[in-house]
Amino acid sequence: MxxxxxxxxxxxxxxxxxxxxxxxxxxxxxxxxxxxxxxxxxxxxxxxxxxxxxxxxxxxxxxxxxxxxxxxxxxxxxxxxxxxxxxxxxxxxxxxxxxxxxxxxxxxxxxxxxxxxxxxGMANMLEQFSAPKTDGVDESLEHSGAQSLRERIDRFAVALATTPQALRTDQRRALMQALREEGYLDLRRSMETVAQHLGVSRATVYNDAR
The missing domain is CATH 3.30.450.20 (PAS domain)
Incomplete structure:
Protein backbone atom coordinates (compact mmCIF):
# COMPACT_ATOMS: atom_id res chain seq x y z
CA MET A 1 0.00 0.00 0.00
CA GLY A 121 -0.37 -16.07 39.68
CA MET A 122 1.79 -14.04 42.06
CA ALA A 123 -1.34 -12.83 43.89
CA ASN A 124 -2.51 -16.41 44.35
CA MET A 125 0.88 -17.47 45.69
CA LEU A 126 0.96 -14.55 48.13
CA GLU A 127 -2.54 -15.35 49.31
CA GLN A 128 -1.62 -18.98 49.94
CA PHE A 129 1.58 -17.95 51.70
CA SER A 130 -0.14 -15.44 54.00
CA ALA A 131 -3.25 -17.51 54.80
CA PRO A 132 -3.02 -18.93 58.37
CA LYS A 133 -4.14 -22.41 59.25
CA THR A 134 -7.45 -22.54 61.11
CA ASP A 135 -6.32 -25.04 63.75
CA GLY A 136 -7.81 -23.24 66.74
CA VAL A 137 -4.58 -21.68 67.98
CA ASP A 138 -5.16 -18.10 69.15
CA GLU A 139 -1.96 -16.14 69.74
CA SER A 140 -0.85 -12.54 69.35
CA LEU A 141 2.74 -11.38 69.03
CA GLU A 142 1.96 -7.86 70.21
CA HIS A 143 1.85 -6.83 73.83
CA SER A 144 -1.36 -7.33 75.77
CA GLY A 145 -3.96 -4.57 75.54
CA ALA A 146 -2.49 -2.84 72.46
CA GLN A 147 -5.55 -3.48 70.30
CA SER A 148 -7.99 -2.22 72.94
CA LEU A 149 -5.84 0.90 73.36
CA ARG A 150 -5.92 1.59 69.62
CA GLU A 151 -9.68 1.06 69.54
CA ARG A 152 -10.12 3.56 72.41
CA ILE A 153 -8.07 6.13 70.50
CA ASP A 154 -10.18 5.53 67.40
CA ARG A 155 -13.41 6.10 69.37
CA PHE A 156 -12.00 9.33 70.77
CA ALA A 157 -11.14 10.60 67.29
CA VAL A 158 -14.49 9.56 65.80
CA ALA A 159 -16.31 11.51 68.51
CA LEU A 160 -14.47 14.59 67.26
CA ALA A 161 -15.24 13.74 63.58
CA THR A 162 -11.56 13.31 62.79
CA THR A 163 -8.85 10.65 62.65
CA PRO A 164 -6.14 9.80 65.21
CA GLN A 165 -3.44 11.19 62.93
CA ALA A 166 -5.32 14.49 62.48
CA LEU A 167 -5.81 15.29 66.16
CA ARG A 168 -4.66 18.76 67.15
CA THR A 169 -2.30 19.33 70.09
CA ASP A 170 -5.12 20.25 72.48
CA GLN A 171 -7.11 17.21 71.37
CA ARG A 172 -4.13 14.91 71.88
CA ARG A 173 -3.70 16.28 75.40
CA ALA A 174 -7.37 15.65 76.12
CA LEU A 175 -6.94 12.14 74.75
CA MET A 176 -3.95 11.45 76.99
CA GLN A 177 -5.92 12.70 80.01
CA ALA A 178 -8.77 10.35 79.16
CA LEU A 179 -6.41 7.41 78.65
CA ARG A 180 -4.74 8.08 82.02
CA GLU A 181 -8.08 8.28 83.85
CA GLU A 182 -9.28 5.05 82.25
CA GLY A 183 -6.07 3.18 83.08
CA TYR A 184 -4.85 2.67 79.51
CA LEU A 185 -1.50 4.30 80.21
CA ASP A 186 -0.78 1.58 82.78
CA LEU A 187 -0.60 -0.97 79.99
CA ARG A 188 2.81 -2.26 78.95
CA ARG A 189 4.40 -0.12 76.20
CA SER A 190 1.30 2.05 76.10
CA MET A 191 3.16 5.23 75.14
CA GLU A 192 4.80 3.49 72.19
CA THR A 193 1.44 2.18 71.00
CA VAL A 194 -0.14 5.62 71.28
CA ALA A 195 2.71 7.26 69.37
CA GLN A 196 2.52 4.72 66.55
CA HIS A 197 -1.25 5.02 66.25
CA LEU A 198 -1.21 8.82 66.27
CA GLY A 199 1.71 8.99 63.86
CA VAL A 200 3.83 11.14 66.18
CA SER A 201 7.03 10.65 68.14
CA ARG A 202 7.11 9.19 71.62
CA ALA A 203 8.58 12.48 72.82
CA THR A 204 5.43 14.26 71.58
CA VAL A 205 3.22 11.74 73.39
CA TYR A 206 5.15 12.13 76.66
CA ASN A 207 4.86 15.90 76.32
CA ASP A 208 1.10 15.71 75.69
CA ALA A 209 0.69 13.46 78.73
CA ARG A 210 2.18 16.00 81.15
Missing part, protein backbone atom coordinates in the same frame (compact mmCIF):
# COMPACT_ATOMS: atom_id res chain seq x y z
CA UNK A 2 1.30 3.45 -0.91
CA UNK A 3 1.32 5.76 2.06
CA UNK A 4 0.02 9.27 1.70
CA UNK A 5 2.47 11.97 2.61
CA UNK A 6 2.15 13.17 6.17
CA UNK A 7 1.74 16.84 6.85
CA UNK A 8 4.51 18.40 8.90
CA UNK A 9 2.19 18.63 11.91
CA UNK A 10 1.13 14.99 11.65
CA UNK A 11 4.71 13.82 11.27
CA UNK A 12 5.72 15.79 14.37
CA UNK A 13 2.86 14.27 16.35
CA UNK A 14 3.71 10.72 15.28
CA UNK A 15 7.39 11.21 16.04
CA UNK A 16 6.54 12.41 19.55
CA UNK A 17 4.13 9.54 20.14
CA UNK A 18 6.81 7.05 19.07
CA UNK A 19 9.27 8.58 21.55
CA UNK A 20 6.65 8.36 24.30
CA UNK A 21 5.98 4.73 23.40
CA UNK A 22 9.68 3.90 23.55
CA UNK A 23 9.98 5.43 27.01
CA UNK A 24 6.88 3.65 28.29
CA UNK A 25 8.12 0.39 26.83
CA UNK A 26 11.38 0.60 28.76
CA UNK A 27 9.65 1.69 31.96
CA UNK A 28 6.93 -0.98 31.88
CA UNK A 29 9.00 -3.89 30.53
CA UNK A 30 8.53 -6.80 30.44
CA UNK A 31 4.88 -7.02 31.42
CA UNK A 32 3.37 -4.34 29.18
CA UNK A 33 3.25 -4.24 25.41
CA UNK A 34 3.27 -0.69 24.01
CA UNK A 35 2.02 -0.15 20.46
CA UNK A 36 1.77 2.89 18.18
CA UNK A 37 -0.87 2.77 15.44
CA UNK A 38 -1.00 5.08 12.42
CA UNK A 39 -4.76 5.41 11.94
CA UNK A 40 -4.31 7.12 8.60
CA UNK A 41 -3.33 3.74 7.15
CA UNK A 42 -5.49 1.08 8.85
CA UNK A 43 -4.35 -1.82 6.64
CA UNK A 44 -0.77 -1.57 7.90
CA UNK A 45 -1.24 0.64 10.95
CA UNK A 46 1.37 -0.58 13.44
CA UNK A 47 4.33 1.80 13.41
CA UNK A 48 6.11 0.62 16.56
CA UNK A 49 5.75 -2.18 19.08
CA UNK A 50 7.72 -2.57 22.31
CA UNK A 51 7.78 -5.64 24.60
CA UNK A 52 5.95 -7.67 21.97
CA UNK A 53 3.49 -9.86 23.86
CA UNK A 54 0.84 -10.24 21.15
CA UNK A 55 3.01 -11.58 18.34
CA UNK A 56 2.05 -8.76 16.00
CA UNK A 57 4.53 -7.04 13.71
CA UNK A 58 5.20 -3.56 12.34
CA UNK A 59 2.91 -3.09 9.36
CA UNK A 60 0.07 -5.21 10.76
CA UNK A 61 -3.47 -3.78 10.49
CA UNK A 62 -5.39 -1.68 12.97
CA UNK A 63 -7.65 -3.27 15.57
CA UNK A 64 -11.43 -2.89 15.62
CA UNK A 65 -11.04 -0.11 18.13
CA UNK A 66 -8.72 1.72 15.76
CA UNK A 67 -11.22 1.34 12.93
CA UNK A 68 -13.93 2.74 15.20
CA UNK A 69 -11.85 5.86 15.83
CA UNK A 70 -11.18 6.27 12.12
CA UNK A 71 -14.92 6.14 11.44
CA UNK A 72 -15.95 8.50 14.24
CA UNK A 73 -13.94 11.51 15.43
CA UNK A 74 -16.22 11.63 18.49
CA UNK A 75 -15.19 8.17 19.63
CA UNK A 76 -13.75 8.33 23.19
CA UNK A 77 -10.15 9.49 23.17
CA UNK A 78 -9.13 7.50 26.24
CA UNK A 79 -10.28 3.98 27.06
CA UNK A 80 -8.47 2.81 30.19
CA UNK A 81 -8.02 -0.57 31.86
CA UNK A 82 -10.50 -2.57 29.80
CA UNK A 83 -10.40 -6.36 29.70
CA UNK A 84 -8.62 -7.83 26.70
CA UNK A 85 -7.04 -11.10 25.61
CA UNK A 86 -3.92 -12.03 23.65
CA UNK A 87 -4.17 -14.41 20.70
CA UNK A 88 -2.89 -17.32 22.81
CA UNK A 89 -5.60 -16.82 25.41
CA UNK A 90 -3.64 -14.92 28.06
CA UNK A 91 -5.74 -12.33 29.84
CA UNK A 92 -4.73 -8.71 29.45
CA UNK A 93 -5.66 -5.27 30.71
CA UNK A 94 -5.50 -2.62 28.01
CA UNK A 95 -5.51 1.14 27.68
CA UNK A 96 -5.94 2.90 24.34
CA UNK A 97 -5.29 6.61 23.80
CA UNK A 98 -6.40 8.22 20.57
CA UNK A 99 -4.19 10.97 19.15
CA UNK A 100 -5.78 13.78 17.13
CA UNK A 101 -4.36 16.46 14.89
CA UNK A 102 -5.31 20.14 15.08
CA UNK A 103 -8.32 19.47 12.86
CA UNK A 104 -9.74 17.06 15.41
CA UNK A 105 -9.15 13.93 13.32
CA UNK A 106 -7.68 10.78 14.77
CA UNK A 107 -4.30 10.13 13.21
CA UNK A 108 -2.75 7.71 15.70
CA UNK A 109 -3.33 5.62 18.79
CA UNK A 110 -1.03 4.72 21.68
CA UNK A 111 -1.99 1.39 23.22
CA UNK A 112 -0.76 -0.44 26.32
CA UNK A 113 -1.52 -4.12 26.87
CA UNK A 114 -0.62 -5.56 30.28
CA UNK A 115 -0.22 -9.32 30.67
CA UNK A 116 -2.10 -9.91 33.93
CA UNK A 117 -1.66 -13.70 34.08
CA UNK A 118 1.68 -13.47 35.90
CA UNK A 119 0.35 -10.92 38.38
CA UNK A 120 -2.65 -13.11 39.15
Missing amino acids: TRRKLTREQQTILDQVKHIAAGLGETLAPFTEVVVHDLRHPKNAILAIHNNLSGRQIGDPATELGLARIADAQYPQVLANYANRFADGRQAKSTSIGIKDSDGHYIAALCLNVDVTLFR
